Amino acid sequence: MTIIKNSISLILIVFVFACEQEQKSTIISVKNTLDFERSNEIVEINKSLLDTDDLSTIGFKDVNTGELQVTQLVDNDGDGTMDDILFQPKVPSKAMAKFEVVTITEAEQPKALDLCYSRFVPERTDDYTWENNKVAFRVYGPTAQKMIEDNVPGGTLSSGVDAWLKRVEYPIINKWYKKEIETDGSYHIDTGEGLDDFHVGASRGVGGISVKVDTTYYASKNFTKWRTITTGPLRTSFYLEYENWDAGGNIIVESKVISLDLGQNFSKFNVSLEGVENISAGLTLHEKDGEVSGNKDEGWVSYWQPHADSELGVTILASKDYFKDFETYNSDIKDLSNAYAHLNVIDNNVIYYAGYGWKKSGQFASEQQWETYITAFSKCINNPLEISLNK
Missing domain, CATH: 2.70.98 (Beta-galactosidase; Chain A, domain 5)
Incomplete structure (x- = not known):
């Protein structure tokens, strides 16, 4: 009986820990109030909002598809430090898209053509x-x-x-x-x-x-x-x-x-x-x-x-x-x-x-x-x- 109780306690501890880890995830929600899909608009996230001084390892992962978004860092004032991180989500008509803020390496960064x-x-x-x-x-x-x-x-x-x-x-x-x-x-x-x-x-x-x-x-x-x-x-x-x-x-x-x-x-x-x-x-x-x-x-x-x-x-x-x-x-x-x-x-x-x-x-x-x-x-x-x- 003691062995069973200890096993249950261990399972509960793991479950609680997993929930706490999940709750610590930062989610960015993007809401579209219009009646058509929007896919050519930039979302700008300032480093202060993410509470970080280094945006180089930040990525955004679509919660539904798991797809990493193409991002771009911007130094607005020319001081050598990146201020904003941009991405261009696809948001369906009258819907909300959610993106998890994740840590990624340079190799994991999605590649895109420099068309701008x-x-x-x-x-x-x-x-x-x-x-x-x-x-x-x-x-x-x-x-x-x-x-x-x-x-x-x-x-x-x-x-x-x-x-x-x-x-x-x-x-x-x-x-x-x-x-x-x-x-x-x-x-x-x-x-x-x-x-x-x-x-x-x-x-x-x-x-x-x-x-x-x-x-x-x-x-x-x-x-x-x-x-x-x-x-x-x-x-x-x-x-x-x-x-x-x-x-x-x-x-x-x-x-x-x-x-x-x-x-x-x-x-x-x-x-x-x-x-x-x-x-x-x-x-x-x-x-x-x-x-x-x-x-x-x-x-x-x-x-x-x-x-x-x-x-x-x-x-x-x-x-x-x-x-x-x-x-x-x-x-x-x-x-x-x-x-x-x-x-x-x-x-x-x-x-x-x-x-x-x-x-x-x-x-x-x-x-x-x-x-x-x-x-x-x-x-x-x-x-x-x-x-x-x-x-």
Whole structure:
């Protein structure tokens, strides 16, 4: 009888110990309140939330499937220490996905292609260019500005955002620049991967900002400083700074962080501003042969236009806190006609998204399909995934 009692006691001790170990697991719950699956959104977890100074051995395991998620570490402030860990969960309609925080080795880290990429491009004057598996963009630096001011050919004076129209999911930035600079080929010609034939000039391109004073729109010149924050596999992001600029007597102080996530057609613009209470982010109207549409309640403005042998949609979105209204602004001066999203500046900050859908890429067959994508994206930014942590 004593032997039986001792055996039972041992079993109870093991059971209690196992329960305690299970209770010590940290679970991250990701809740989707919308009626469609969400799989292209990044979850950001700060190291303070996980109570650790070292994120290099952290992994996230799907509780249901046991699958380890692809992760990315980010040093936001450039101090050499990783601050956040990112992953991109798949969360079904009106459901919650759970992920266990686990310790893994470098060899156990799931591998993924680096499809989110950005860099400064000194060999092509001083562009800053970024891309993911869907879209690509660039902006222009101080050397390009000075060339214009000094009447040197080849410069660009613009704080507008250029769209590089790509038709492939693999990276093209380095390949296209090499083609343009080192060979007889040109990224202005489509050989199956896409091309750069989107004119920006003095326009706002795809998401450059202006400040409206009375009936006049004012804009900054080219960026003056840059810093790459992170590249791939899930996100690329970078910092830009601008020389203080005048908007009808108001001195504007501007800097921004731009990011682009895997699988998304929209870059996120997180802009820090002083000297202004609202701004307008614009979309160039080019030949004014397209159609401007928008939805104030959903928080977006879009321009669908004929483009060479195809069609192209460009759009700006913002959450309801930031989005005020939209406007079609026509001018007889070249490149000054833009569709504008009027946005609130809250605590010296404004966040909006800008991007494009190119029919020739095969992603969107019509303006209706593009607007369906816009509407879904708007719902996502106004109803973010809900993150909770249970230790």
